[in-house]
Structure formats: structure tokens, C-alpha cells
Amino acid sequence: MSGDNRIWIFDTTLRDGEQALRASLSQKEKIQLAQAIARLNVDVMEVGFPVSSPGDFDSVQRIAREVKGPIICGLARAVAADIEACGEALKAAERRRIHTFIATSPLHLQYKLRKTLAQATEQAVAAIKLASRYTDDIEFSCEDAGRTPIDDLCWIVERAIAAGATTINIPDTVGYTIPNEFAAIITALRLKVPNIDKARLSVHCHNDLGLAVANSISAIQAGARQVECTVNGIGERAGNCSLEEVAMIINTRKDVMAPLFTDIKTSEIYRSSHLVSQICNMPIQPNKAIVGENAFAHSSGIHQDGMLKAQNTYEIMSPEQVGIRQSELNLTSRSGRHVIQHRLAELGYSQHDYDLEAVYKSFVALADEKGRVFDYDLEALVFFQNLKEADDYYQLEFLSSSTHTGHVASATVGLMCNGELLTEAATGNGPVEAAFNAITRISKLQIKMVDFNLQAKGSGEDALGQVDITAEHEGQRFHGAGLATDIVRSSVLAYVHVLNMIQRAQRIFVHKQAYKQAHKQQQQPAEPAPLTSAAGGV
Numbered sequence: 001m002s003g004d005n006r007i008w009i010f011d012t013t014l015r016d017g018e019q020a021l022r023a024s025l026s027q028k029e030k031i032q033l034a035q036a037i038a039r040l041n042v043d044v045m046e047v048g049f050p051v052s053s054p055g056d057f058d059s060v061q062r063i064a065r066e067v068k069g070p071i072i073c074g075l076a077r078a079v080a081a082d083i084e085a086c087g088e089a090l091k092a093a094e095r096r097r098i099h100t101f102i103a104t105s106p107l108h109l110q111y112k113l114r115k116t117l118a119q120a121t122e123q124a125v126a127a128i129k130l131a132s133r134y135t136d137d138i139e140f141s142c143e144d145a146g147r148t149p150i151d152d153l154c155w156i157v158e159r160a161i162a163a164g165a166t167t168i169n170i171p172d173t174v175g176y177t178i179p180n181e182f183a184a185i186i187t188a189l190r191l192k193v194p195n196i197d198k199a200r201l202s203v204h205c206h207n208d209l210g211l212a213v214a215n216s217i218s219a220i221q222a223g224a225r226q227v228e229c230t231v232n233g234i235g236e237r238a239g240n241c242s243l244e245e246v247a248m249i250i251n252t253r254k255d256v257m258a259p260l261f262t263d264i265k266t267s268e269i270y271r272s273s274h275l276v277s278q279i280c281n282m283p284i285q286p287n288k289a290i291v292g293e294n295a296f297a298h299s300s301g302i303h304q305d306g307m308l309k310a311q312n313t314y315e316i317m318s319p320e321q322v323g324i325r326q327s328e329l330n331l332t333s334r335s336g337r338h339v340i341q342h343r344l345a346e347l348g349y350s351q352h353d354y355d356l357e358a359v360y361k362s363f364v365a366l367a368d369e370k371g372r373v374f375d376y377d378l379e380a381l382v383f384f385q386n387l388k389e390a391d392d393y394y395q396l397e398f399l400s401s402s403t404h405t406g407h408v409a410s411a412t413v414g415l416m417c418n419g420e421l422l423t424e425a426a427t428g429n430g431p432v433e434a435a436f437n438a439i440t441r442i443s444k445l446q447i448k449m450v451d452f453n454l455q456a457k458g459s460g461e462d463a464l465g466q467v468d469i470t471a472e473h474e475g476q477r478f479h480g481a482g483l484a485t486d487i488v489r490s491s492v493l494a495y496v497h498v499l500n501m502i503q504r505a506q507r508i509f510v511h512k513q514a515y516k517q518a519h520k521q522q523q524q525p526a527e528p529a530p531l532t533s534a535a536g537g538v
């Protein structure tokens with residue numbers, strides 16, 4: 001039976017997975033998860049241990065009644081009461097399997113069961129025979145097979161098959177084996193057990209050394225034809241073999257895995273993974289293969305550039321295959337110009353709308369400050385870049401401010417004014433007022449603040465503060481805007497913007513006067529073209 005090429009996927013999220021949760025699942029939650037796992041098109045679904053509690057019995061019974069598609073399976077010790085409870089709970093299933101097990105390693109036999117291998121075998125044979133009264137689909141597991149001498153394993157497996165087991169499962173219960181060792185167990189069973197072809201050979205690997213998936217893959221390459229696994233790899237201790245990883249290895253590495261295949265509907269993977277995580281209250285680590293938040297996210301400039309040129313430079317499978325809408329290109333200070341240009345194009349900006357070098361420079365500075373830059377940050381950078389003029393008279397060079405509860409605040413500001421650095425310090429009721437006082441001193445202008453408006457761009461701690469101010473100078477009003485992660489800085493930038501507007505208005509005025517003077521002399525009263533279009537505001 002191990003000769004066919006379809007790898008059966010036996011999902012045990014609701015049994016081994018549930019076993020590991022801090023709180024067991026309610027019936028409603030189990031049904032919801034069972035429906036999701038059925039949508040994945042698994043072959044078998046182990047949904048509980050009916051003898052363990054009336055609640056689990058009822059859940060298994062309800063799933064057996066309501067969930068269509070996969071074979072519904074329940075677990076039972078090699079004990080009559082367990083088998084009977086399991087058989088009863090599964091009665092309504094269209095296709096049902098009883099999974100019974102007993103430990104076979106010397107350690108488990110001696111200390112846990114206090115039995116010899118012969119006694120355990122006898123108990124297993126009796127359990128399999130009892131199970132056959134309820135179904136002809138019987139799975140038998142040799143618990144702790146990974147630490148069982150191979151001849152002992154062959155001995156009990158041969159007898160279990162003779163008693164009627166149709167699936168023989170080889171668990172590496174404590175995740176002890178390494179891939180070539182585990183594959184050798186499968187190979188030995190196939191060579192040494194005379195009736196092995198009468199059963200499907202299955203594996204059930206735990207992840208204590210992080211090898212559950214690797215061991216399962218080695219086992220199927222050695223002839224196993226069923227893999228027991230869980231969504232997100234949840235399960236006792238470090239968990240079980242992860243369903244999504246095994247399915248995607250077989251799917252992605254057809255070059256080495258073909259003709260082997262599974263019937264898993266991979267586009268359901270992401271959805272089921274998130275449902276399991278949510279219902280089981282088990283967060284998914286961001287770098288988890290296939291379903292982690294970063295599994296299809298690219299953060300460094302060289303990778304992002306490669307992705308934009310050809311997706312397979314940095315992705316060996318597509319996010320759509322596992323039900324994720326698209327890959328993500330995160331904007332951080334490791335990003336480069338290509339991705340900035342690409343993201344701005346997605347946001348509707350053409351190359352002529354902004355100066356890439358200037359935007360990139362301010363992007364890197366912002367990314368160093370914030371960590372991650374979002375679309376709204378990028379748009380704000382373009383907007384503010386466009387407000388800046390090449391001939392800005394004032395540029396903020398540095399700013400430091402301090403506040404102490406119960407005392408006045410102080411600030412020191414350095415402005416580059418037409419190429420010369422001017423510095424002033426001042427105090428105020430708060431850091432913004434102190435910084436404004438220092439700036440007013442540098443400019444030596446009479447400026448009256450008319451309006452000050454602060455709003456958050458973005459949300460949460462990552463939001464940028466945008467400050468818009470209106471100020472009056474010599475009867476004329478000017479608008480300035482500033483954007484930064486800290487609001488004192490955005491206020492100062494807005495004020496510097498106002499100063500540049502005033503300065504530009506003055507230059508226009510001087511220019512107009514000179515023009516008028518020159519034309520008066522020539523008796524030509526025509527108006528000159530303005531130097532800039534935005535005098536007095538933006």
C-alpha cells in the first residue's frame with residue numbers, strides 16, 4: 001500500500017494540537033475549526049479523545065455528524081472503555097477511523113506502562129480487534145517509536161497488521177530522531193515486516209529539536225504515505241509537524257518530491273492558520289514559514305529591487321498559492337530608491353511629481369527615526385518636499401529643547417540663514433514657545449501667531465505630527481507647515497516655513513519695486529512676472 005504516490009494528510013490539530021492548549025476548546029470552537037480544516041481538504045481529521053471527557057465526546061460526535069469530507073478519527077488508548085467511547089462518538093460519521101495506540105519503547109514500557117513488550121502487544125491486538133466491531137478503518141500507533149529498538153517495532157507492527165490495523169503510525173513522540181535515522185526506521189519496517197504492504201505507513205513527528213517537518217519529509221521519501229500534522233504545527237511541547245510546511249514542500253519542490261503529491265487545497269492555508277491562531281490563542285511567530293507575517297514580506301533594498309524585477313528572485317512560492325493576497329515590500333531604512341519609486345507610482349505619483357533624491361534622503365532619515373515608514377508617511381514626505389524651495393533662505397540646522405515639571409522650558413535653535421549659521425536660546429511656557437522665541441530672535445522680525453494647529457498623520461505611536469500655523473507680519477498673513485515624529489520639531493519646521501514665506505514675499509516686493517522704478521524711467525508701466533507663485537502661503 002506504500003507504493004502509491006498520494007501522501008495522505010492526517011490533521012490532528014483538534015487532538016494533539018488541542019492537547020497542548022492552556023485551555024481546552026469549546027464545542028463551538030471545535031466545530032468552527034473542524035469546518036476550516038475540512039476546507040483544507042485533508043484526508044483524515046483526528047478530532048478528539050472521546051473517553052477523556054463528556055465534552056470531548058460530544059464534540060467528536062457533533063463533528064462526526066456535521067463535518068463532511070475527510071475521514072473523521074478519534075483517539076483511544078488500547079483499553080476497551082476508550083475504544084468503545086470512540087466507536088460510539090464516531091458512529092454518525094460517513095467515514096470513521098479509530099486510532100488506538102500503546103507505547104513500545106523500553107523506557108515507556110518499563111516506567112509508564114509497567115509491562116513487557118509482549119504484554120503491550122497482546123493489549124494492542126485486543127484493542128484493534130475490539131475496534132474492528134465499529135469500523136474497518138483502524139490506525140495503530142507505537143508511541144515513542146523513535147526510541148524503540150527496530151526489531152521490537154517490527155515485531156509489534158506485524159502483529160497489529162495481522163489483527164486488522166489498516167494504518168500503522170510511527171510516532172517520534174518526543175522529537176528525538178534526526179532525518180536519516182527516522183527514514184532508516186521506515187525503510188527497515190518496509191523491508192522487515194512481512195505484511196507491511198497490507199497497511200498504510202504513517203508518521204507522526206514532534207518538534208522538540210525543530211526537526212518534525214524534516215523527519216516527516218525524510219519518512220515519505222523512504223516510503224511513508226501518511227503524514228500526521230497540525231495547522232501552525234501546534235501540539236504537545238514544541239508542537240507537531242506543521243501541515244502547511246509539509247504541504248508546501250511537496251508542492252514547491254516537485255523537482256525532488258514528484259511524483260508524490262497531496263490533495264491539500266493550499267489556497268485555504270492562510271485563512272485556516274489565522275483561525276487556528278485566533279481560536280487557540282496561539283500567536284504565530286512573524287518569521288514562521290508559509291504563514292508568518294514576514295513569510296512573504298521583503299524589507300531590504302536589494303531584495304525589494306530584485307522582487308520588482310522578477311518575483312522569483314526572492315520568492316520560491318507565490319503568496320496567492322497559500323491564500324495570501326500579495327507579497328509585502330516593507331519600507332525601512334534598509335530600503336532603496338527603486339522601491340520608493342515603485343510605491344509612489346502605486347500611490348499615483350509620476351516621476352515628475354517629486355525629486356527622488358530629495359524624497360529618498362528624507363525617507364531614510366525618517367525611517368531611521370521611526371523604524372517603519374508607511375504609505376501616509378511617504379505621501380507626507382513628498383508633499384513637504386514639494387513645499388521646500390531650492391532657494392529657501394532659512395534651514396533648520398539643529399534644535400534642542402528641555403522641559404522640567406514646575407519650571408519654564410528652554411530651547412536652543414540653530415538656523416542656517418543664507419549660508420550663515422545663527423544660534424539663539426530662549427525660554428517659554430513650553431518647549432514649542434521656547435523654540436519659537438529663539439527663532440523670532442534669530443529672524444529679528446515682528447511676528448504675531450494667529451493660529452496653531454496640530455494633527456496626527458497615521459495612527460498609534462508611529463503617527464507623525466503635522467503642525468500648520470498662520471502668522472502675521474506687517475499686516476500680511478503667512479501659512480507654514482511642518483511634519484516630524486516629534487511635535488516640537490514639526491512646530492519649529494512650520495515656523496521656519498513661515499519665515500521663508502515672509503522672506504520670499506519681501507524679495508518679491510523688492511523685485512517689483514526695482515522693476516517699477518526701471519519701467520517708470522522708460523515710461524512703460526507693465527507689471528513683472530512674479531518670482532514665485534506661492535507668496536503668503538501654500
Ligand SMILES: CC(=O)SCCNC(=O)CCNC(=O)[C@H](O)C(C)(C)COP(=O)(O)OP(=O)(O)OC[C@H]1O[C@@H](n2cnc3c(N)ncnc32)[C@H](O)[C@@H]1OP(=O)(O)O
Binds near residue numbers: 016051079102112113
Ligand atoms: C503521546 C500522546 O499524545 S498520547 C495522548 C495523550 N492525550 C491525553 O492524555 C489526553 C486525554 N487523556 C485523559 O483525559 C486522561 O489521561 C484519560 C481519561 C485518558 C485517563 O485518565 P486516568 O484514568 O485518570 O489516568 P491517567 O491519565 O492519570 O494515567 C494514564 C493511565 O493510562 C495508562 N496508559 C497510558 N497510555 C496507554 C495506552 N496507550 N494504552 C493503555 N493504557 C495506557 C497509563 O499507564 C496509566 O495507567 P495506570 O493508571 O494503570 O497507571
Ligand SMILES: CC(C)C(=O)C(=O)O
Binds near residue numbers: 101142169173174204
Ligand atoms: C498518540 C500518538 C500518535 C501521539 O500523539 C504521539 O506519540 O505523539
Ligand SMILES: [Mg+2]
Binds near residue numbers: 173
Ligand atoms: Mg503526538
